[in-house]
Amino acid sequence: MxxxxxxxxxxxxxxxxxxxxxxxxxxxxxxxxxxxxxxxxxxxxxxxxxxxxxxxxxxxxxxxxxxxxxxxxxxxxxxxxxxxxxxxxxxxxxxxxxxxxxxxxxxxxxxxxxxxxxxxxxxxxxxxxxxxxxxxxxxxxxxxxxxxxxxxxxxxxxxxxxxxxxxxxxxxxxxxxxxxxxxxxxxxxxxxxxxxxLPAKSALADEFRFSKGAAEAVMAKVLVFQERYSEAIPFFQSVIGNPSHDLEATPAAVWTAASEFGQESLVELGFVSTSGRDWGNIAWGGRNESNLHIQLMGPRGDGIFDVSSAGLLNGWGFNLPTAKLANAFDAAGDTNRKAATLLTEAELIAMGGSVDPTSATGGVIWDYEGSIRVKYASRAEETTADGVRELNYSTNFRIFRYAEVLLLAAEAYNKAGQDGNARTELNKVRNRAGLADVSPSLGGNDLFDAIVNEKFLELAHEGQRFWDLVRWGRAATELAGTGYASRNDLxxxxxxxxxxxxxxxxxxxxxxx
Structure with a gap:
């Protein structure tokens, strides 16, 4: 709460x-x-x-x-x-x-x-x-x-x-x-x-407060960002060895109300749908107990996206997936995690929905590359049927979670020359997504590339991708043709x-x- x-x-x-x-x-x-x-x-x-x-x-x-x-x-x-x-x-x-x-x-x-x-x-x-x-x-x-x-x-x-x-x-x-x-x-x-x-997660009386495990995980991440991989590993081991921390059962389960402040959560922001926000009392620029961003990021209405058959409500259309992301899921054969992250136009239509570009400005849906996002989706069950639904979403933001810890640990182990341990942590995330283990012979730079790709898929739309590309020195390559220049690193x-x-x-x- x-x-x-x-x-x-x-x-x-x-x-x-x-x-x-x-x-x-x-x-x-x-x-x-x-x-x-x-x-x-x-x-x-x-x-x-x-x-x-x-x-x-x-x-x-x-x-x-x-x-x-x-x-x-x-x-x-x-x-x-x-x-x-x-x-x-x-x-x-x-x-x-x-x-x-x-x-x-x-x-x-x-x-x-x-x-x-x-x-x-x-x-x-x-x-x-x-x-x-x-x-x-x-x-x-x-x-x-x-x-x-x-x-x-x-x-x-x-x-x-x-x-x-x-x-x-x-x-x-x-x-x-x-x-x-x-x-x-x-x-x-x-x-x-x-x-x-700080107390252990299991000892928290208020679920929104931060625990010892969260602090250990952030410390490990800070050390990885400094390329101090060996120093980071003991902190990762402490978090990974703590039974209070684990992955949710499926990729989709991460984003349900039932998993809020759950075993995968390390740093999470809570929202409620009971504060009765309406167009007269919404605090633009101020504090709201409801999550206004879910409405902001919902598939645009105005006759453009009909998403009711997908169990979604219309929003204001910000934060659409790229075609690069959708293609990466397909290339990996990653159907479970893809379904928990985005919905392609073909999939939406197959569900009975529709997309009408003629309803958009100039007949073009701005920044649309063939998919809508369902991670942090505008779901009817996460807002109130009373009052103004658009302004009362209770969807929590999970801004640091255990899956990221495992992928950071895999990176640290790989860079420290411990590829066996790196594969172990990487495979935990892959297996949860329904993917097979990576080859036991995968190591070195090839294993690092696999970790990079896994992180792209697992943490899509969670705000980590760009900053990882910068620290890895891969931004110029991955963002070629987008307008990116080195000044954008900061x-x-x-x-x-x-x-x-x-x-x-x-x-x-x-x-x-």
Missing amino acids: KKNILLIAVILFLGIAACSDDFTTNEPENVEDLETFFQEEENVEAAVIGIYDLFHLNYSRDWSSAFLVKLLPGDDANAAGGNSSDQPQLQDIDDYANISTANGSIESVWNNFYSTIALSNLVIESLKESTLSNKDRATAEAKFIRAWCYFELTTMFGDVPLRLTLPQGAADFGLAKSTRAQIYVQVEADLTDAIAS FPIPITEIDKNSELTVADQNPGY
């Missing part, structure tokens, strides 16, 4: 890390004295839930979520929507060439991550001398989320300011960038502390950050922007 607690401290510090004009022009009002606030256990608990709330917001914020921003540069998805002018900031991310330093969605992701970091810093600082019984757990959760945010930031932006304390005023806000290597050092330190104090630092941070200049902008 999503717990959406809006904390006074959250509101106070939202502007600090996001470079908001409010930081320099508005005095905070109606705020509790921080000298006493963190002396009560219930206040500490509320503050931690506030961090979760901000973390949640960044992956679910209208047109500017980290979910979409991370996903769209990959070759598994197209931005789509109504036409090339529908949410142009997202179309630009998808098409590479016109990404601006003032791109609103990229700026939102940057600001929201730093807002989450700001509240994490507040909790960590405020509890240093505390003797409260929930100090260690609260600090561990704050450090886990801070580590996650910095890992995401350095993946997408490279060198970024490393804020570990709260500015005391506008003059204290200026902070130069730290290198990616320095960011990783802090991420590892935070995760080390989180691992020491997003631009928002121009608002450069304008308001006295320690940054245009010379600090990422190359090519």
Whole structure:
């Protein structure tokens, strides 16, 4: 269940890390004295839930979520929507060439991550001398989320300011960038502390909160991203050996309501369909307990896609699969996982549905390459029959799951020269998809290629593909002809950050922007 607690401290510090004009022009009002606030256990608990709330917001914020921003540069998805002018900031991310330093969605992701970091810093600082019984757990959760945010930031932006304390005023806000290597050092330190104090998944009273296993898995991923494969392996072994973590029985089972916060889930965002959102109270740009992105990504209506026979509802048409992805499933003979990920036009028609391009703008369905997506689909059973169905989806986002851990472990074993272990972890994912083991003689670069392809199929539309291609040095080859250029390996630092941070200049902008 999503717990959406809006904390006074959250509101106070939202502007600090996001470079908001409010930081320099508005005095905070109606705020509790921080000298006493963190002396009560219930206040500490509320503050931690506030961090979760901000973390949640960044992956679910209208047109500017980290979910979409991370996903769209990959070759598994197209931005789509109504036409090339529908949410142009997202179309630009998808098409590479016109990404601006003032791109609103990229700026939102940057600001929201730093807002989450700001509240994490507040909790960590405020509890240093505390003797409260929930100090260690609260600090561990704050450090886990801070580590996650910095890992995401350095993946997408490279060198970024490393804020570990709260500015005391506008003059204290200026902070130069730290290198990616320095960011990783802090991420590892935070995760080390989180691992020491977070509870096991089996001991979680609130299913949405993060566990020791999640922290170990993220640590392993961080080490793989640094090509420190041998160091990552013990963390993978700890997660894989923990009976609380496992694959769901089938690819389709991963995406059902019954598996939410289940054995495959490590980091998951919860939503509900009971908050009664309608066109009058939907919080555009703000916090919603329902998952607006499911409507955003549903097959476009307006007479274009008739999907009722497939058990789906129409949406606004963003995030369509590429033909490359559909063809990759077919080439692998991967029918089970394909069916849990996308539905081709021929398959839709065979079910009794239809596709009518004449109903689209200019008779062309924008960014459509012959398939609609069913992973994170707009299913009637995951919204309410009362009120406005489009605005009340309860579909959870699984943003880090056990299947990815197995594929990262396979990569680490392969790169560490342990191909037998790499095949073992790879085959677990393949077998769940209904595919046979890879050849026992497959090894070296050929085995790595198999892992790369398996990850393409398993994690399609989950926001990992592009960033993997970049770190593997394969983006130029895999994205040839799409408009991709090497500058796209990183997003631009928002121009608002450069304008308001006295320690940054245009010379600090990422190359090519």
